[in-house]
Amino acid sequence: MSDAAERGRPGRENPGRATAVPHHWYDDEAGPVVRPYAMTRGRTSAAGRHRLDLIAVVVPEPAADDPGRDQSLSPEHVEIVERCSEQPQSIAELAAGLDLPVGVVRVLVGDLVDEELVHVTRPVPPAQLPDVSILREVINGLRAL
Amino acid sequence: MAFGRSSRKKTPVEPVTLKILVAGGFGVGKTTLVGAVSEIRPLRTEEVLTEAGRPVDDLHGVEAKTTTTVAMDFGRITLREDLVLYLFGTPGQDRFWFLWDELAQGALGAVVLADTRRLEDSFAAIDYFERRGIPFTVAVNCFEGARRYPVETVRAALDLDPEVELVLCDARDRESVKSVLVAVVEHALVLADRAHASAAT
Numbered sequence: 623m624s625d626a627a628e629r630g631r632p633g634r635e636n637p638g639r640a641t642a643v644p645h646h647w648y649d650d651e652a653g654p655v656v657r658p659y660a661m662t663r664g665r666t667s668a669a670g671r672h673r674l675d676l677i678a679v680v681v682p683e684p685a686a687d688d689p690g691r692d693q694s695l696s697p698e699h700v701e702i703v704e705r706c707s708e709q710p711q712s713i714a715e716l717a718a719g720l721d722l723p724v725g726v727v728r729v730l731v732g733d734l735v736d737e738e739l740v741h742v743t744r745p746v747p748p749a750q751l752p753d754v755s756i757l758r759e760v761i762n763g764l765r766a767l
Numbered sequence: 768m769a770f771g772r773s774s775r776k777k778t779p780v781e782p783v784t785l786k787i788l789v790a791g792g793f794g795v796g797k798t799t800l801v802g803a804v805s806e807i808r809p810l811r812t813e814e815v816l817t818e819a820g821r822p823v824d825d826l827h828g829v830e831a832k833t834t835t836t837v838a839m840d841f842g843r844i845t846l847r848e849d850l851v852l853y854l855f856g857t858p859g860q861d862r863f864w865f866l867w868d869e870l871a872q873g874a875l876g877a878v879v880l881a882d883t884r885r886l887e888d889s890f891a892a893i894d895y896f897e898r899r900g901i902p903f904t905v906a907v908n909c910f911e912g913a914r915r916y917p918v919e920t921v922r923a924a925l926d927l928d929p930e931v932e933l934v935l936c937d938a939r940d941r942e943s944v945k946s947v948l949v950a951v952v953e954h955a956l957v958l959a960d961r962a963h964a965s966a967a968t
């Protein structure tokens with residue numbers, strides 16, 4: 623097990639003591655872990671809402687032409703809209719590009735969906751058989767790379 | 768629906784997105800493999816996890832959480848404007864198995880990278896994909912200095928189902944990795960064809 627994994631285990635500093643979480647509680651590599659949740663005002667992926675798949679793609683709505691006008695949007699919200707306006711991006715790409723945890727991106731994108739500034743594509747549901755013609759296209763596409 | 772400001776820009780293309788997982792033991796070359804074919808510099812995406820069910824007090828108005836950070840390799844291959852393949856390197860440590868479940872959902876298939884010097888490191892991944900019926904291909908990453916074994920010997924050591932393909936690869940080499948991915952999708956295609964055929968009868 624790597625150092626990073628050990629470091630990422632917050633329990634080590636406060637074994638079993640969730641009530642005594644110090645405010646400097648963060649992990650060297652990841653930076654503060656509390657700040658991103660401040661950005662979402664403490665919300666985690668909204669309850670009752672469909673959990674956005676990592677490869678679900680965020681597509682701006684025409685109404686998102688000028689996301690800056692909406693006062694309730696944070697700079698991160700605006701940046702998500704701007705990135706996706708250039709080219710629709712997946713949740714995973716946004717998380718990597720913005721350097722934010724996936725859970726935070728899910729919440730922010732959920733807000734934008736509620737505001738009808740973006741919609742999100744649904745990847746093929748897991749139980750469904752993959753479309754054979756799509757698989758053929760993937761093979762051809764890979765060969766042609 | 769009428770929007771006040773109809774599209775000045777062309778409507779964005781909504782791509783079909785697919786994913787392939789890259790699994791295997793510690794240091795077997797997962798990050799290297801993803802980087803060899805990804806068109807974006809190897810990105811690592813991180814998931815913050817909440818340990819559910821543990822009572823926590825509020826911390827400066829921010830919900831206090833038991834969190835940990837997991838790095839996942841992540842790559843993108845745009846096959847066409849409307850067809851995008853994502854690669855996810857699965858986190859290796861056992862305590863992140865539950866993350867695999869999310870990654871595996873809807874995955875088109877998986878690569879299990881193996882190193883002949885430490886074949887046992889790939890058993891867990893093979894078991895995982897077998898049990899979930901996710902199409903996978905075993906790719907033996909050929910490190911210099913590692914003894915070469917006949918493919919049949921490796922297959923036997925891994926106790927692979929005859930249908931599962933085993934290929935040799937160099938995780939640093941784009942062409943080599945491309946053919947590994949093609950092998951995964953071809954296997955998925957065979958299984959999907961069969962499933963459609965049996966559904967039709």
Ligand SMILES: Nc1nc2c(ncn2[C@@H]2O[C@H](COP(=O)(O)OP(=O)(O)OP(=O)(O)O)[C@@H](O)[C@H]2O)c(=O)[nH]1
Nearest residue numbers: 792793794795796797798799859910911937938939
């Ligand atoms: N010679 C040789 N070296 C390789 C090959 N693939 C990977 N390496 C090297 O092996 C080391 C480990 O490769 P990584 O791609 O980081 O392996 P990993 O599976 O991502 O490792 P973890 O994420 O730590 O589990 C690196 O130093 C690579 O440069 C290969 O095909 N041949």
Ligand SMILES: [Mg+2]
Nearest residue numbers: 797798799840
């Ligand atoms: Mg790695």
